[in-house]
Amino acid sequence: MKGRSAVIIGGGIAGLAAALELQKNDISTTVLEAKNRFGGRIHTIHHNGIPIELGAEFVHGRSKPLLKALRNAKLSLQTVPDAHRTFEDGKLYESKIWDIISDVFKRVDVRKPDCSIEAFLAREPLDERTRDLVRNFVTGFDAAHADRISAHACRRAEYSGEQMGMDQQTRVGQGYSALVDYFVHEIQAHGGRLIVGTKVKRVRWEEGRVEVVARKGRRNQIFRADAAIVTLPVGVLKAGHVVFEPTLPHKIEAANGLEFGNVVKVIFQFRESLWNDFGFIHVPGAPIPTWWSDGRGPILTGWAGGPTADALLELSTKRLWATGLEILSKILFNGEPVRVLRHGLLAVHYCNWAGDSKIRGAYSYIPVNGLDLPKLLAAPVGDTLFFAGEATVTDAQSGTVFGALETGQRAAREFLSAA
16 A cells, blocks of 8 residues: 555544544545644634533444544543423423434335425324424434425434434533544654645546645645545535536535535533533524533533524624523523623633635535435545545434544545555
8 A cells, every 4th residue: 555645635523534544554645624723613622621612512322433533532421411301481391302303203204205304294193392393303403494304314314323322422521622633643643744724726636646736825735646535514515616627517416415504502601500410401482492501611502503593693793692691591590680690601602604614504414305415425436536524424414523534434445445
């Protein structure tokens, strides 16, 4: 393998996982990242000694490759309470949300034509409360529009999730970016090149050879290699900011066919905890409908996805924060005036991923009749171009860190097999 080389486009967890796999197999690897940091949609900051997850936060289930990487990095995992409550009519009620969602998704008959979850719910003999719960789940968990997301994809994701204990969640005690730091250190230790602030513009390719044109500062630079692994977010692929020569019509079609949802995540950091680590609270109909605590510090996080997030993106940050505090005052503080909460507030943290031109949204989901799209996007081209990232997950569990990591390793193995 010595003498072979690869350029990896994108320094998120998929790109880093691919790079480390290649470097360990004596492949000369260069990772190009448009942002001024690595990690992509993993982005931890530390404030007052507490890790704040502006992007990915949870370790979902028991992905063996992800858990192995966390062990190798000597990172600790903290259990997230598997407790869900809903806030309705001024009171909190226990909710078996995972059981309800699982039961509904298992009703999807994949032998019948695909349809949206909204259409599926309309024809199922369910009470309106259950329908609302499922709608809220797909908009929140999948960042999806209920009238666009595939019912077949939801069923497949449910099955895949059951196989790996998807309902069990933990957090990285040191913050998720500690895993990114581990990959960066290991890639450099194995001789890999890592370059930030470098925006890829063109990928010229022929079988067994690529030439990547990238902009760094005011100058274009050219990187040549035997192959490229592309790990760009679907939002960037959809925007057409990277041109492939010759063009890749099937890849463009697959990327354009996938949906790329939005998320709003606003994190309130207080001076001290006035609550126990309570797990999750769902507030049906609220502008920010899902809330959770964080055992790592006095933090309360509000979350909205899909069309709910789309509406929030129209608000100013000041109004967004005020909206969040108004909801918190009702569900956790017995209607205390917002000014009282402000007094104990240390900081508010927020990242607009949709407004980031290098990301353009939260994560992908599969539309009606789109189950083959991730596979089409993932397929190698001419043993020269390889594709990874959360949108190329083929078991419908897109939008996950473990999915991104596993696809990066898969793309690296594909190159190694072709070399």
